[in-house]
Amino acid sequence: MSLAHEIKKRLMMAEAFKLLCLSVILALLMFSRLFQSQFVHRDLLLPSLIVLSIGFVFHLVFILQCKFRKPSEISVYSSFVFDAVLITALIHFIGNTQSLMVILYLINIMLTGWLLDKRAAYYMALFSSICFSFLLAISPQVGGNGLVLAFVWNNFGFFAVAAFSAYVGDYAKQVQDKLEETREDLGLLKDLNHLIIESMPSGFISVDMLGRVLVMNHAAQKIVGMMDYVGRRFEELLPGVEKKYKVLKEELEAENYSAEVxxxxxxVNEGDDFKVFRVVGSEIYGKNSMQIGTMYLLADQTRERELENQARRKEKLAAVGQLAAGIAHEIRNPLASMSGSIQFMKESLPSLDEDSQKLMEIVLKETDRLNDLISDFMDYVKEEPKVNDKIDLEALIEECVEQLRFNKDLKKSVEIHLDLQAGKEIWGSEAKLRQVLLNLIINAHHALEKVNPAHIYISTKYEIGHFFLSIKDNGCGMDEKTKEKLFEPFHTTKAKGTGLGLATVHKILETHHAGVSVHSVKDEGTEFIIDFTRLV
Structure with missing residues (x-):
């Protein structure tokens, strides 16, 4: 509330009080005339009523003027001068300078000091003294010592009230100034508090004791996907958070641990959108240490969780790779001996029956398959020399898609949709990235074997310095357990799979400093998103 508005409010209060005083005087006059007629002469009543009517009209007009436009300082001063004259006329017509009507002078002086300032109060005391002295001079009721005594005491009272009202007025103004400063400081603190909460990168939500949302910053609104939150129940916006907070708090308190935080x-898992948030909950206390609500901070930990999973996967792959490389090397030598021996036996014993010949062919075939598996694994664990060629990735994608159209082992009814809009070249090994693309597209085909209609969506986009490739299908999808082991060597869900395809893909992308993330929902589909930003 502004200072001008506060002064106007006090002025309206003063005017209302003046109207009340006029109403009381009118009521007293009418009562006296009806029931105590000896105190109010009939000839004096009419002039008194005229004076009161003038006062009513003046102040009603003044109030209307103040309501519709700002009153000037002169008009306010004139209002108090008019009241002093009105009081003088009223006392004169009543004809008793010693009546209680003299108190009206004191009230007028006090209102002047309260509403205006110290100087105005003294001026009003002086003007009231002049008016009252005039009444004493023309009054036949007071004379001699009584006149002097009335003059001295009443004028002393006028200036004493002026001094008191000036003191009260100054004190009230000081209090008003402090209140205004405090109000401004509170406004600044409120604005600062709002700016701090809105500037927080983490989501902030405060909830009352009934579980209704009170405050939610912009980050939290993005998390819950809702702007209109006031009065909504917190449990509706983030199901399970409030319950989990209370359960954990009770468990900590039961174990004598601090549960302040x-x-x-x-x-949050909504279709392809998987998010992990770190929730920090704490109770909010008001006066007398009474809990008035709970606040929650929500920080997006999805990227950190992915980095942790990647770090654990790297450590596991490194350990498995070192162990298996040694084992594979030791297996290859006796395997070669076995294959050579079987081949020699087959050629040197032509008289073997047909079943024996078939058995030898099976052994040779499986030996070759096992040897290919070992070769693939040795390629997986072997350190590759870094190749840095300039590659048109979108042209390479089209080549891979065209190449797989003639693969007899893949389902022919699969529709492949290309949306290649990046228009950027990258640096890397064309042969290795071709291997990545073929592996991922073939995997998408395999996921669509029992799905109709079957679709694969391959898209590229370049936005604000970021290059992304997406390969998405509407196939069988994966559960969380399968996703956790997706890039581990020898992990496969296929009957004849080696479990090295995606492990090799991950290693190639890691070598190229490209990030890969997987979004998959069981029976809905899978999407691989590769970030080639560092290769542009």
């Missing part, structure tokens, strides 16, 4: 992870 409770932290836990909250996972």
């Amino acid at each position: 409770v932290q836990f992870d909250y996972e």
Whole structure:
């Protein structure tokens, strides 16, 4: 509230009080005339009523003027001068300078000091003294010592009230100034608090004791996907968070641990959108240490979770690779001996029956397959020399798609949709990236063997310095357990799979400093998103 508005409010209060005083005087006059007629002469009543009517009209007009436009300082001063004259006329017509009507002078002086300032209060005391002295001079009721005494005491009272009202007025103005400063400081603190909350990268939500949302910053609104949150139940926006917070808090308190701050992870899985948030909950206390609500901070930990999973996967792959490389090397030598011996036996014993010949062919075939598997694995664990060619990735994608059209082992009814809009070349090994593309597209085909209609969507986009490739299908999808082991060597869900395809893909992308993320929902499909930003 502004200072000008506060002064106007006080002025309206003063005018209302003046109207009340006029109404009380009118009521007293009418009462006296009806029931105590000896105190109010009939000839004096009419002039008094005229004076009161003038006062009513003046102040009603003044109030209307103040309501529709800002009153000037002169008009306010004139209002108090008019009241002093009105009081003088009223006392004169009543004809008793010693009546209680003299108190009206004091009220007028006090209102002047309260509403205006110290100087105005003293001026009003002086003007009231002049008016009252005039009444004493023309009044036949007071004379001699009584006149002097009335003059001295009443004028002393006028200036004493002026001094008191000036003091009260100054004190009230000081209090008003402090209140205004405090109000401004509170406004600044409120704005600062709002800016801090809105600037937080983490989501901030405050909830009352009934579980209704009070405050939610912009980051939290993006998390819950809702702008209109006031009065909504917190449980509706983030199901399970409030319940988990209370359960963990009770468990900590039961174990005599501090439960002032409770932290836990909250996972959101809506279709392809998987998010992990670190939730920090804490109670909010008001006066007398009474709990008035709970606040929650939500920080997106999805990227950190992916990095942790990648780090664990790298450590596991490194350990498995070192162990298996040694074993594979030791297996290859006796395998070669076995294959050579079987081949020699087959050629040197032509008299073997047909079943024996078939058995030898099976052994040779499986030996070759096992040897190919070992070769693939040795390629997987072997350090590749870095190749840095300039590659048109979108042209390479089209070549791979065209190449797989003639693969008899793949389902022919699969529709492949290309949306290649990046228009950027990257640096890397064309042969290795071709291997990545073929592996991922073939995997998408395999996921669509029992799905109709079957679609594969391959898209590229370049936005704000980021180059992304997406390969998506509407196939069988994966559960969380399968996703966790997706890039581990020898992990496969196929009957004749080696489990090295995606492990090799991951290693090639890692060598190229390209990031890969997987979004998959069981029975809905899978999407591989590769970030080639560092290769542009």
